[in-house]
Amino acid sequence: MKKAILLFFSCYLATSLIAQERVLTFGLQFKPLFADDIIVDRVVSQTVNNIDYTLNTKTGFSFGGVIRRGITDKISFETGINYVSRKFDIGLDDPDTFTGGADFTIVGYEIPLLALVYVQLDQQIFMNAALGASLDFFPSDVFTRSEEIYHISNRRSWVMPSLLANLGWEYRTKKMGYWYLGASFHRPFSNIYFTGVRYTSSSETTDAFFELSGSYITLDLRYFFHEDPLKKKSKEASQPKKDVKYYRKLQKERDKANKK
Secondary structure (H helix, E strand, O other): OHHHHHHHHHHHHHHHHOOOOOOEEEEEEEEEEEEOOOOOOOEEEEEEOOEEEEEEEOOEEEEEEEEEEEOOOOEEEEEEEEEEEEEEEEEEEEOOOEEEEEEEEEEEEEEEEEEEEEEEOOOOEEEEEEEEEEEEEOOOOEEEEOOOEEEEEEEOOOEEEEEEEEEEEEEEOOOOOEEEEEEEEEEEOOOOEEEEEEEEOOOOEEEEEEEEOOOEEEEEEEEEOOOOOOOOOOHHHHHHHHHHHHHHHHHHHHHHHHHO
16 A cells, blocks of 8 residues: 555656646757648649649648747647748640649748647656647748749738647656657648749640648657746735835825825
């Protein structure tokens, strides 16, 4: 019985040392991007005047910083800023004279706003599920040009909201921070770019148009630096501020009385 009690308290102590409550920490992350082929087709195509156009969403990447604030042992809030590189490939097939293509990259920035809920699996292993939104920023339009192909992608807006969901696992150490592995789903509420492709041959000029959804799935790799929990403000520390407000109120009342 004594051994069971000692084991219980040792587990409790270990858990409290790596708890999230009142912990404000900073982390770094890297995320390979994969096309969302579940909701949106990775490859879209169309035929214009017997010329085949394809637009292929390729892999990309994202990296940035994360700020996490522990609200309780089971709930945290995350934000930060990420650099995002989305890559695309244009294919063109003119059965008579030409087969070729071009590629382009769309660069953006994201500010996520996430609420996380944790489930403890072991003394130092936690699983989390997160849901929230992201503000996606697109600084410019994109265009490429060759002798036969001219491409331009116009942004729909310089800022766009997105749905963001996450599932992951992290290993928390007592002094060396947290190691995190997970996956995320990022889905803008509307298409992010409108893409036009113009092909010029010796006999004619044709145009094809595509909508870019910007939706993707990621593999999340993160590291959070170790930080001690923030100290709670004592009632004694907050009392002088209350006293100052009270005496200022008395002073104003006294000044009004003297003017009368």
